[in-house]
Amino acid sequence: MTAITLPAPGKPARRSPRHPYRAALASARGRVGLALVLPVVLAGVLAPLLAGHSPTDQSDLSLAAPGTPGHLLGTDDLGRDLLARLVYGIRADLGIIALAVPLGALLGCLFALLAATHPAVDTAVQRAFDLVLAFPGLILALAVTAILGPGRLPVVLVIALAEIPAFGRLLRTGILVEREREYATAARVGGASPARVLTRHILPNAVDPLVVQIAVSLTVAVFIEGAMSFLGVGVRPPQPTLGAVLSQSMPYLADAPHFAAGPLITVTALVLGLSLIAEALNREIRR
Amino acid sequence: MTASALLEVRGLDVEFTAPDGTLTRAVRDVSFTLDRGETLAVVGESGSGKSTTALALLRMLPGTGRVARGSVLLDGQDLAAADEAELRRVRGARIGMVFQDPMTALNPVLTAGAHLDEVLRAHGGRDKAARLARAVELLDLVGIPDPERRLDDHPHRFSGGQRQRILIAMALAGEPDVLVADEPTTALDATVQDQILTLLGDLNRRTGTALVLITHNMGVVARACERVLVMYGGTVVEDGPTAEVLTRPRHPYTAGLLAAVPRLSAPSGTRLAGIPGAPPDLSVLTDGCAFADRCAFTEDRCRTVTPPLVTLTTRAASGEGTVRVACPPATSRSAPLPAAPPPARIDRPRPGAVVLEAVGLRKTYRGRGLRGRPLTALDDVSLTLAAGETLGIVGESGSGKSTLARVLAHAHPSDSGTLRLDGVDISRPSRRELHTVRRRIQMVFQDPYASLNPRMTAGQIIAEPLHAFGIGDRSRRAQRVEELLLLVGLDPSAADRRPRSFSGGQRQRIGIARALAPEPSVLICDEPVSALDVSVQAQIVGLLTDLQRDLGLSLVFIAHDLAVVRQVSHRIAVMHRGRIVETGSADEVCENPADPYTRALLAAAPDPVPPARHREPRSTQVPA
Missing domain, CATH: 3.40.50.300 (P-loop containing nucleotide triphosphate hydrolases)
Incomplete structure (x- = not known):
């Protein structure tokens, strides 16, 4: 170490490297997304405090207009308080998607890791994914319900099942790309075991797209749950969900539009908000 | 600043704005002139602003980049102030550009002929037959053998060097006065690089097109250009005839860069002299010389006053010339900076078993x-x-x-x-x-x-x-x-x-x-x-x-x-x-x-020792 001059200890990072997720949520897109999603989530979480009525209690006021004393959003055809049905509906929805999406993500990632171990396993896993993807979501839903009967569990399973290939494929692609990067070769030459290369080096660099996918999947889950309840193969009545309330309101759309308005606005806010958050995350990660 | 200058850049400043509002001055107060038919090399390391300067000539800056100050005069027309329609009339027609990576610069689904035809049509070629004839002529000019037949080939049928030739042909289609080539040979092998440089030199002599060659390679400078502009930290530090600058550098950075270039003629075991430290961070705006932190001749004034380009007269063997140098310690001294010490030897033990x-x-x-x-x-x-x-x-x-x-x-x-x-x-x-x-x-x-x-x-x-x-x-x-x-x-x-x-x-x-x-x-x-x-x-x-x-x-x-x-x-x-x-x-x-x-x-292998003038172009054919 004689002739070369020691370089100055590197410049401190110019901009504090803000975490991309936080930066995404702080962007305009992310803020609007949060502003749409957070009130809905809060309404669901605080449902027992906000409702004032039980969502299944019937009164003799049927199809009361919004603003009726005691019923802020009015009542449905059976005289149940619509505010209570809306917030409890949100609560039921959130409960389902908060369980189903992480379950689908987890299983999808496990399959992707499994596929990364050997080309033969990879082929098997990919064909299994093809099989699931070959069924349109609602056919899958009907098939599962036909076996298990309607209820909460089938909805969770259908959503999870539909999400497994999405997460599995995405992580598999990430692993395949990152595995060819020079740092992965460097880790192998450095003596790291295949499992360590995969978990310590490749996986942390391949997860970013999964975060975006979670936001996208939450949107899809809201749709699937709504569609299943709408078709009557979801959570059983009289338990309210957004899809169920919407389905119930259909015959009265001309006479009592306020009946459908609550769940419609809520689903729109959730889907739009989650999409905006997904897009914000995506942009930040790809920078 | 001769009256005949084809292109005159005055006080050019280019700024980039980061998403968080930080301003990076990638190019600072750059001035130079280019005469008709001249070959000018712009040399510098990464981050020196050489490519940004080239792109700023035609206002083709990426992202948030913008020309903040200064003018780019092409025959008196200020391109820095021109509107988009005027710029389109200049791009390709008066200033042609060739970029670094020939592998991605051609559209893989279009044939070589289609690429050329498109450019020729953009430059007003109305007659299809005439365009075809001109395309053949252009391919022939850049040395693609059997041009009629090769017009119908897609890019993947051409080698990297041939693709770069096609790109040069496209840049020449509008018969520009200036050809700006941004690292045209960096992605190519040495033998192909040599062929492309020979081609660029030939074209300059035959068509009188002035050449601005952006490069980081001193060997390429010596091989291809009469004049060289050395850039560091977004500024011009030295500008003069290649033979003069490369043999008697005035600016300490030029001298350091030349000492750091490995010479093919140096025997095994010669130690290369690096420049200590790393290139400057352009988002930290400071007065003073950008090179001050890495320079062995730094004085107090170097850190406080931005060094102006001072014109000096030289008496080289080839006659009188002028060199511009932005270094007060170097210009206020009459003699050039002390030469670098002779290269040290590395003492190494004999190899064993x-x-x-x-x-x-x-x-x-x-x-x-x-x-x-x-x-x-x-x-x-x-x-x-x-x-x-x-x-x-x-x-x-x-x-x-x-x-x-x-x-x-x-x-x-x-x-x-x-x-x-x-x-x-x-x-x-x-x-x-x-x-x-x-x-x-x-x-x-x-x-x-x-x-x-x-x-x-x-x-x-x-x-x-x-x-x-x-x-x-x-x-x-x-x-x-x-x-x-x-x-x-x-x-x-x-x-x-x-x-x-x-x-x-x-x-x-x-x-x-x-x-x-x-x-x-x-x-x-x-x-x-x-x-x-x-x-x-x-x-x-x-x-x-x-x-x-x-x-x-x-x-x-x-x-x-x-x-x-x-x-x-x-x-x-x-x-x-x-x-x-x-x-x-x-x-x-x-x-x-x-x-x-x-x-x-x-x-x-290009050697950074300027060659004798007007030597015959070498042909380096790789044996099959």
């Missing part, structure tokens, strides 16, 4: 698709490596040198052949044997950006092999990381930072520290300096040779630049199409090459 031996290595990659032909990357490669020896491996892209590196380091298995480490056969190691082999043979990678895991800190990256080989406990490992950082010339505090906060040279030091962590006896360096700037390259090469001396390492040093390889290597092996065509002592191979391919490589 053979450590690594390869016999008859073969590696074939499966072709793509059903009928894809297999690609032979290694064809019967045999070599030996002694303790404390450096074996240089030279070759152009596709010669199989990177595959050889990976096979030697057991990153890829070979198809057949034998590898022996200390006489023990390690060609087909079991898992446990592989673990021991890997501890002995480590690798340094080409790309210091891609080869470090961006999610880990420098300390974690260096400790990774220690962890993998189960060396030491937690505190012992931390201590070893600190030792290694010091060994490669980094501050131990660097351990907590992630790769992105280091410069290219510093990252490569981290890569070397990682390779040294398990105390290997063989270090395989795959193009360890080709992604680095010249001044930093010298630092890393110096580090590797010092480490070899101090630790008794055996090095395999792979590079495409013969001059670097000659200086670090005891012996050189020349690779061509998967075979080693020549092996011998470094000086012997460079001075008395036996193989025609080696001779072609040597002839094509």
Whole structure:
């Protein structure tokens, strides 16, 4: 170490490297997304405090207009308080998607890791994914319900099942790309075991797209749950969900539009908000 | 500022705005002129603002870049103030551009003819037959053989050099007055580079098109241009006739850069003189000279006053000329700056017994698709490596040198052949044997950006092999990381930072520290300096040779630049199409090459010593 001059200890990072997720949520897109999603989530979480009525209690006021004393959003055809049905509906929805999406993500990632171990396993896993993807979501839903009967569990399973290939494929692609990067070769030459290369080096660099996918999947889950309840193969009545309330309101759309308005606005806010958050995350990660 | 100047740039400032509002002044107060038919090289290292200057001429700046101040006068018309419609009339028609990467610059679904036709139509060629005839003429002009037939070929049918020729033909289609070529040969092999430079020189003489050649390579400057503009930190530091600037540099940066360029004529074991430190951070706006922190002649005024370009008269053998230099200490002195000390020799011990031996290595990659032909990357490669020896491996892209590196380091298995480490056969190691082999043979990678895991800190990256080989406990490992950082010339505090906060040279030091962590006896360096700037390259090469001396390492040093390889290597092996065509002592191979391919490589290597005027263009044909 004689002739070369020691370089100055590197410049401190110019901009504090803000975490991309936080930066995404702080962007305009992310803020609007949060502003749409957070009130809905809060309404669901605080449902027992906000409702004032039980969502299944019937009164003799049927199809009361919004603003009726005691019923802020009015009542449905059976005289149940619509505010209570809306917030409890949100609560039921959130409960389902908060369980189903992480379950689908987890299983999808496990399959992707499994596929990364050997080309033969990879082929098997990919064909299994093809099989699931070959069924349109609602056919899958009907098939599962036909076996298990309607209820909460089938909805969770259908959503999870539909999400497994999405997460599995995405992580598999990430692993395949990152595995060819020079740092992965460097880790192998450095003596790291295949499992360590995969978990310590490749996986942390391949997860970013999964975060975006979670936001996208939450949107899809809201749709699937709504569609299943709408078709009557979801959570059983009289338990309210957004899809169920919407389905119930259909015959009265001309006479009592306020009946459908609550769940419609809520689903729109959730889907739009989650999409905006997904897009914000995506942009930040790809920078 | 002659009246006949074709292009005159005055006080050009280019700024980029980061998303968080930070302003980066990539180009600061750049002024120069270009005469009709002149060849001007703009030379500088990464971040010097040379490409940004070129793009700013036609206001083609990417992203948030904008011309903040100054003017670009083309025959008196100010392009910096022109509107988009006016600029479109200038682009291609009066100023043509050629970019760096010929592989991605052509649309793969369009034929060469379609590319040319499109440009010709844009320049007002109405008659289809006339456009076709002109396209053939242009291809012929840039030296594509059999132009009529090749018009219908798609880009993938052309080699990299031919694609660059097509791009040059496209740039010339509008018969521009100026051709701006941004690193036109950087992505090409030396022999092809030589052909393209010859072509550009020819075109300049035959069509009178002025040439602005952006490059980082001093050899290219010497080979292709009459005048050179040296840029550093977004400013022009020196501007003058190539012969004058390259032989009698006035600015300390030019002098340092020239000293750092490896010369093919220097014998093996010559130490390269690097410039200490790293290029400046342009977002930190300061007055004073951008080079002050790395300069040996810095005075107080250098840090406070932005040095103006001062015009000096020179008396070279070729007659009187003027040189502009932005360095008060250099210009206020009558004599040029003291010349660099003669290159030092590296004292290295004699190589010992053979450590690594390869016999008859073969590696074939499966072709793509059903009928894809297999690609032979290694064809019967045999070599030996002694303790404390450096074996240089030279070759152009596709010669199989990177595959050889990976096979030697057991990153890829070979198809057949034998590898022996200390006489023990390690060609087909079991898992446990592989673990021991890997501890002995480590690798340094080409790309210091891609080869470090961006999610880990420098300390974690260096400790990774220690962890993998189960060396030491937690505190012992931390201590070893600190030792290694010091060994490669980094501050131990660097351990907590992630790769992105280091410069290219510093990252490569981290890569070397990682390779040294398990105390290997063989270090395989795959193009360890080709992604680095010249001044930093010298630092890393110096580090590797010092480490070899101090630790008794055996090095395999792979590079495409013969001059670097000659200086670090005891012996050189020349690779061509998967075979080693020549092996011998470094000086012997460079001075008395036996193989025609080696001779072609040597002839094509650009040397930063300005050539005699008006010499005949050389032809360097690669033997098939």
